[in-house]
Every structure is written in structure tokens, then in C-alpha cells.
Amino acid sequence: MANTAVTGETFYGEFSSLPASLVSKPLNPPLKADEITGFSFHLILTPGSAVSLRLCYKLKGMKNFVESRSFLFPLTQQKKAHFYEFKLPPQPEFSGTLEAIKLVFEGKELAPGAAFSIDNVRFLLGKSDNAKIKTDRNATFDLAGIPLSPEKKNYNSALFNSAGAILLDGKPRFLLACAIPSLPNSLSEMKKAGFNTAGLFYLPEKRTLAELKRLDLYFDINLPQLGGETAEAYRKRIHGTAKQYPEIFERVGFYHNYDEACMRKIPAKHTAILYNTVREIKPRRTVLVTHAPRNTVEELKPYSREGDAIAVDIYPVPVGYMSDLRNKTMSCVGEYADKTLKSAVGKQPLLMWLQGYSRGGYPNFPQTRFMAYNAIMHGAMGIYYYGINHLEWPNPMWNVLSKIGNELRSMEPVLTAPWLSPLLQDNGVELRARKSGDDSRNVVWFLANTLDVPRRVTLRLPHEIDGLFQDFTGRKIMKKNDTVIRNLKPFEIQLLSERALILSPSPTPEIPGSLTVLYQGGDTKFIWMKEHRRHINTWVWFRRSFELADTTGPAELFLSGDDCYQLFCNGSKVAEFSQFPDGNRYLIRRYDLKPFLKKGKNTIAIAARHDLGNAGLWLEGYFGVGKIVSGREFRVSDNFFPGFEQNDFDDSRWRNADELEISGSPEAAQKHFYRYLFIHHDDLSRLEQCRKSSEIKGR
Numbered sequence: 001m002a003n004t005a006v007t008g009e010t011f012y013g014e015f016s017s018l019p020a021s022l023v024s025k026p027l028n029p030p031l032k033a034d035e036i037t038g039f040s041f042h043l044i045l046t047p048g049s050a051v052s053l054r055l056c057y058k059l060k061g062m063k064n065f066v067e068s069r070s071f072l073f074p075l076t077q078q079k080k081a082h083f084y085e086f087k088l089p090p091q092p093e094f095s096g097t098l099e100a101i102k103l104v105f106e107g108k109e110l111a112p113g114a115a116f117s118i119d120n121v122r123f124l125l126g127k128s129d130n131a132k133i134k135t136d137r138n139a140t141f142d143l144a145g146i147p148l149s150p151e152k153k154n155y156n157s158a159l160f161n162s163a164g165a166i167l168l169d170g171k172p173r174f175l176l177a178c179a180i181p182s183l184p185n186s187l188s189e190m191k192k193a194g195f196n197t198a199g200l201f202y203l204p205e206k207r208t209l210a211e212l213k214r215l216d217l218y219f220d221i222n223l224p225q226l227g228g229e230t231a232e233a234y235r236k237r238i239h240g241t242a243k244q245y246p247e248i249f250e251r252v253g254f255y256h257n258y259d260e261a262c263m264r265k266i267p268a269k270h271t272a273i274l275y276n277t278v279r280e281i282k283p284r285r286t287v288l289v290t291h292a293p294r295n296t297v298e299e300l301k302p303y304s305r306e307g308d309a310i311a312v313d314i315y316p317v318p319v320g321y322m323s324d325l326r327n328k329t330m331s332c333v334g335e336y337a338d339k340t341l342k343s344a345v346g347k348q349p350l351l352m353w354l355q356g357y358s359r360g361g362y363p364n365f366p367q368t369r370f371m372a373y374n375a376i377m378h379g380a381m382g383i384y385y386y387g388i389n390h391l392e393w394p395n396p397m398w399n400v401l402s403k404i405g406n407e408l409r410s411m412e413p414v415l416t417a418p419w420l421s422p423l424l425q426d427n428g429v430e431l432r433a434r435k436s437g438d439d440s441r442n443v444v445w446f447l448a449n450t451l452d453v454p455r456r457v458t459l460r461l462p463h464e465i466d467g468l469f470q471d472f473t474g475r476k477i478m479k480k481n482d483t484v485i486r487n488l489k490p491f492e493i494q495l496l497s498e499r500a501l502i503l504s505p506s507p508t509p510e511i512p513g514s515l516t517v518l519y520q521g522g523d524t525k526f527i528w529m530k531e532h533r534r535h536i537n538t539w540v541w542f543r544r545s546f547e548l549a550d551t552t553g554p555a556e557l558f559l560s561g562d563d564c565y566q567l568f569c570n571g572s573k574v575a576e577f578s579q580f581p582d583g584n585r586y587l588i589r590r591y592d593l594k595p596f597l598k599k600g601k602n603t604i605a606i607a608a609r610h611d612l613g614n615a616g617l618w619l620e621g622y623f624g625v626g627k628i629v630s631g632r633e634f635r636v637s638d639n640f641f642p643g644f645e646q647n648d649f650d651d652s653r654w655r656n657a658d659e660l661e662i663s664g665s666p667e668a669a670q671k672h673f674y675r676y677l678f679i680h681h682d683d684l685s686r687l688e689q690c691r692k693s694s695e696i697k698g699r
Helices: 130-134 186-192 205-215 231-244 268-281 297-304 332-342 365-377 394-408 665-670 681-690
Strands: 003-006 011-014 018-021 036-045 048-059 066-075 083-089 099-109 115-125 136-140 166-168 171-173 175-179 198-199 218-222 252-256 288-290 309-313 350-355 380-386 424-426 429-436 439-449 455-460 467-472 476-478 483-488 494-498 514-518 538-548 557-560 562-568 571-580 586-592 600-612 614-624 626-629 634-635 675-681
Touching: 083 675, 136 424, 136 429, 166 252, 171 557, 175 394, 186 205, 205 476, 231 268, 268 288, 268 297, 288 297, 297 332, 309 332, 309 380, 332 350, 332 365, 365 394, 365 439, 365 455, 439 455, 476 483, 483 494, 538 557, 538 614, 538 626, 557 562, 557 600, 557 681, 571 586, 586 681, 600 614, 614 681, 675 681
Parallel strands: 136 455, 175 198, 175 380, 198 218, 218 252, 252 288, 288 309, 309 350, 350 380, 586 675
Antiparallel strands: 003 115, 011 115, 018 099, 036 083, 036 115, 048 066, 048 099, 166 171, 424 429, 429 439, 439 494, 455 483, 467 476, 467 494, 514 675, 538 600, 538 634, 557 586, 557 614, 562 571, 562 600, 614 626
């Protein structure tokens, strides 16, 4: 029988809602995670409840607990203690010293006054496959015995070359894209950073289009989604736009179909209508179907067929925050690439959306470089970095992206050429060969350590090769006894070639002073409807009426909403804004409402949509000597009513908004896993001035 280790703690508690969690005291002594093969405990649960228990772990050096889908246990109701024991599958990424655990109860059925008692919590210890993986740290590849021949795939020759690289005006390009950052001369800075495609999400202005042409940059575009119109009416609308702006559609790099349509349960027929419409537009460009890192391969296939290329987004830093695979580490990027390619219909190239923002910490350069090449080695023909357009400046992430962007730009002749070998794997190390553009005599070997432990790699070279050049250093590693030994750090990438690779120089981007700052002050609450706080693709409508004696003073509204909103005042539309966040922050924007206000009764109305994560609306409004803030005084509905934005609309059947009890401070954001609020310097100065006003009493 396996040895056991007791946590030394009995859990007991009552809870009135789910999810509910308990955190253990520090484990004494700490356990070696490599030795854990199972988990057991005694449980008493109040009859009438049906819940699941999730075990979360925190390793030494981690700030937050990491959830693992491998530890999700369904529990049935019972009147007496029941003993549970679970075997854990090998987990190569689960390595280090386990310091504490957190037990999270989840589910939908909860009896009144539900309570639980857990004791005798034990980890089963022993020799596992996981321990074997960690102990054997050697990998060997025989380069002389690997047959090298270009991969032959029948991609759509009008859109891609034989390797699957996208064709832009007939030239194969490794697509490197990001949303336009909030920088002066932002397009020039993107060009300096190695990017060739700008994320606009909308039709550009004439001056923006001229700058794109001058810099030889393309852009991607989200076509309008299908409304209540027929397919033929939608087709005519899009064709009319393309005919009206032909010069714009010539610079389109690719079109987006519905984003993450499968996960959002958007009907596949809607994605088909959009795809078929784009097929008719000239010049023809690639339509990209992006999947969420969720759903099964079979569920994704009906959506994959409504595009020319497919993609998936995954942002795994820090460990455990996004992946729903057993692998929670950075190398899950490659596994998601494999999964997404299995959903391809015919020959569809793959693009990857990778992390350009903070989820509690920005990826550094080694991490960013690993994720890029991990995606490339598993088939990615382009990378879209998500979340940088609302970063605060100066920002270390832009320096990281500039560095990797210029490296990938220099590698474009290699990255757009066919692979010469399949992906080879040995003990956590991966190897793959590609030719260097038109130079058929130069082979580039991509070498990657996909684990969080070091690896010693032996490469057996052909007799005619005396050594290999490493990365862009120009240093040649000479072979000894026909072998080259490489020591790889955890998650390290090395590029080895018969001829030296050259990194093209690029100017260092000029980063301006800080444009935005973290919002620290105030007790204003986030509001929403609690039952919809985590529901994706959900609209919620808000209203707040108030009285004004006169309108001679300033009238300014400060607003932030997840993920997009439409703002109305007395029936007139003031603004429409989409956050496109960096993942951990939302921007407070300032609006002048003076042109819309009148003496007497006034009404602010907001239609807000939540896509992913935690929903919330934050608002402060200042009108003369008074103010309103987001709170329970707001009326709210999850159903649309025509005319809801009008001053005389009857909202008596609406309910009061729920306060989420989260402020915009970084401490609250970290505690509640909520996004930070940021605000422009100028707007912050105005907000501080406006705070001298007194509160207006609502109706």
C-alpha cells in the first residue's frame, strides 16, 4: 500500500451559495509534488445537496492557487461519513514543493443551511510515471538518420503558398499581428517592432489607410455580424460597403469570422453566411475562424469549415490560469495547436493568438519566445498578440514584443518555407527541421524543452557536418565523436543551423511617458446582475434618473464597462465603446454630458455586454454641485425593451442593480480576481476636481 501524508487539518464550514472554498494551513512538512499519486478524505455533506469538490494547489514560489481539472470530484448527498479515494494521472507540469491546498465546492443544488465536514485528508505517495519523467533528463536525436523532404500539402493556392503561409499581394508572409497600441506614431512603432499586420477591428480613416500603405502594413477587420436581416440583405450590405471603399479592402490582410462562435453557441449557419459573403468580395482575402481553448474537436469542426484558416487563443502565464488541458504550463500552447488542427476541414493553416498582456504578471522575453516557437513547431503560420492596445506606458511588454517581433521578422524566409521533418519528441524535448528559405543547403533545427526541468540533449550529426551554429550568435558548436551536446533550461528554445542565422537590425521603438495610471481611489461599486456575472455574450440594460435644478455647471461622466457598452442620456446616444482589454485592466473614459442635459428630470441609460471573465459596470457622474455613482439606485434588466433609453420610459418593473462589493483598487482586484481600472492622466485630474461635488439624491 502506498505511503500517505496527512495535511494535519480538519475542515468544517457552512455556506449559503456556490462556489465556496476553504484554504488549508501551510502543509507541515511540505510535500514533494512529484511523489503524489492520489488524494483521499472523509466527508459528511448535508442531505439535499449535490456538489463537486475541486482541489487547488499552491507550489513554492506561487502567489496564487492553481486549479486543476484533474482534481474535480463529483460528490453525492449522504447522511453519514463517506470515504473517498482518487488516483491522480501523471502530470509532468506538476512539479515542486506543495505548500498548501484549497478545496472548492461547486455545483447547482444546495440544501438550505448546507454544511460539510471533511477530515483525514491524505495525499497518497509513491513512485509514479510523473517521478520517472522528472528523473530521466536525457534526450537523444539522430540527425543523420532523419529523412528530410519538404512537406507537401494542398493549400488553397490563391491564398497560401505550399507551406501554408498567407499570401499578401502574392508574397508569402509569416503573419505577425497585434492591435494598434496607444502610442504616438503607433503604426511606425509597430513596423519597427517587426509586425506586418495591424489589428483595427473597424474600417480605417483615410489618413490611417495612407499610413498603412506607406509602411507596407496590412490590417485585419471584423465584418458586421448578422442582425435581424435576411442573408441576402446582409450580403447586399457588405457588398455595398466593399464597393464604396475599394481602396480599404485592398489593404485587408484577413477577415475575422465570428469570434469563438462555438463556445458562445452562435449558430454555425450565421458563420456560413458571413464566410460565403466574403468569398465574393474582390480582392479575395483569408477568412479566419478563431476558436476558444474549449470545446471538443467534433464540436469545433462545423465552425472550422466556415473559414480559410483556423486559430485558437491561449494565454497561459502565470501557470494554471487558462488551460483546461491537463497540461497547465506554457507548453499547452503546442497542445492547443495540435487540437485545433484536428478540427481543420481540408487543408487549413493555423494561426495562434498569444499573450501580449498581464494576467497577474507580464510574460518575460524567454517565456514569450518559448510560446511563439512552441506554436510554430506545432504548425502555426502566424501569431496575433492580444491585449496590447490598452497597456499603460511605458510598458515592459512592448519591449518584449518588439524583441520577439524583430526576431520572427528576420526568420520570415524560414517560417514561410515547408517543414522538412515531422515533429520528433523524446522525454519532453521536441525537434523539427525546416529549410532556410531558398537556401536548400541550409537546414534550421528547432529544438525545444517543453518541461519545467532542465534537459541534456545529444544530437548525432552526419559525417559531412562538423558542427552547428546556435541561434543568432554566430558561434559554431563543433561536434565531438559525431555528436553535439546541448543543455536546455526549462522551457528553452534553441535554433541550430548549418549556416549562421542573421538577425536583421531594427531601431529601438521610442516609448513615450506614461499615458494611463492605475486608479486607486474611491469606494464606488461595480454593479451588474449577480446571476449573469459570469454568463458569456450577455447583455444587461441599466437606467438611473435624477433631478437637476440648473445645467450651468460642468457635467462629466466617468465610465468603465465590461466588455463593451452604449451610453445614452435623455434618449440621445452619447458614445459606444469596446474595451478590448489587456486581460487585467479596464479603462475609465470621460464623457461630457452637458449638451444632453436639461432642467428637471434626466436619465442616463447604458446597454452593456459581457463576453468573458467577471462582468461589471463602474460609473461616477458629476453635475454642478452633485454626483451619482454606480450602486443599487440603478435600475437593471436582462431583457431589452424598446425605448429603454428615453427619459419617460417606465422602469418600475425593473429591479435594483446588484453591488459586487469590489472597488477599483489593485488589492481588491487581486483578492477577487477582478480586472484593474486604469484612467488617463488628464481624466484623473478632472475626476479629482469633480469629487468636490456633493451627491445627488436619486428618485
